[in-house]
Amino acid sequence: MSPTTHRLAPALGLTALLISLLVALTPSAARADDPPADPDPMAGAPTVGTCSRMTFDEATQYSAPDATYDCTTRHTTKIVALGTLPDGVSWDQPAKVKAAVGEACGPAWQEFSGTDPLRFTRSLLTGWWFAPSQEQQDAGARWIRCDESLTAGQKLVTVKTKAYAKVTKRAIPNSVGRCVTSKYAYTLCSAPHAWKHTGAFYAKKVSDNQAKGQKQLERKAKKGCPSRVKGNSYVWSQHYRGHHTYVIVCYSKD
Structure with missing residues (x-):
């Protein structure tokens, strides 16, 4: 068995909002010919x-x-940056x-x-981005929200730390490292x-055909992991990088 990541991209679908305009019959009520508020x-x-406490489903x-x-x-996630759409670019x-x-x-x-x-890919660090809600967009919102999380399969890991540890050229801290349980589920190495x-390596020229591609990955893991693990047994996982290329991560018994 091999763990598999499930990284979903947010769909570009927005739910239209039904807005009811209530006009109070008072001297302070807005008039129909008043200019709209500036976006x-x-x-x-x-x-x-x-930070947020969103679930994995909410994050997608x-x-x-x-x-x-x-x-x-x-x-479960930390807001690490905000940006804006460039002038002339729309959400569609x-x-x-x-x-x-x-x-x-x-x-x-x-940065993380x-x-x-x-x-x-040897860590559980995951980046997410979000657009304003339709109501916020109707008010002129053009911001882009950037979050960071630790994602184990289809679950966001709950933490209390103010900042995630960083992956560097020298170390992948256990507090963010990708490990596997005896039931073949992802977990933190801490x-x-x-x-x-x-260890990890690239698997290139992998077929788009699911069955054929999976057999190719299995052969590549069988060839590439033994030199990257300790002992005679190991498990591995695959992580798609685009253009028929995957990263295969190899795990030693620990």
């Missing part, structure tokens, strides 16, 4: 450095729950939004995970586990 590009924006949505908490209390332009997300969130995510896939990451 606010930061309408409803959260504060960088605060286009917009995040509004509630935030002090990061010294239990939480996926390619341009994706580029804007990279500009806004990439540096903050890399680094830039080497052979290193950061928690009870049966297997610990001890």
Whole structure:
């Protein structure tokens, strides 16, 4: 058996809101011919450095729950950056939004995970991004929210630490490291586990055909992991990087 990551990208679908306008019959009521309020590009924006208690399912949505908490209390994600859509770009332009997300969130995510896939795939660190809700967009919001979490399969790990440890060229701290339990589920290496990451390598030119591609990955793991583990037994996991390329992580009995 091999653990498998489940990294979902938020879908670009927005739920339309039905807005009822109530006009009170008082001298202070807004008049129909009053000018609309100026758009606010930061309408409803959260504060960088605060945290959330969202679930994995909530993290895969286009917009995040509004509630935030002090990061010294239990939480599942931390807001690490905010950006804005460039002028002339709208939310219904996926390619341009994706580029804007990279500009806004990439540096903050890399501050924790680094830039080497052979290193950061050996951790549970995961970056997420969110757009304003439809109501906030109607008020002019153009901000992009960038979060960081520790993700074990389809679960966000609850922590109380104010900041996640960083993956570096020299170390992958146990507090963020990817380990595997005796039931073949991901867990932090600082928690009870049966297997610990001890190496990783690229598997390239993998077929798009699921059955064929999986057999290729199994052969590559069988060939590449023995030199990267301690002992005679190991488990491995696969992590898609795009363009028919995966990172295979090898785990030694620990």
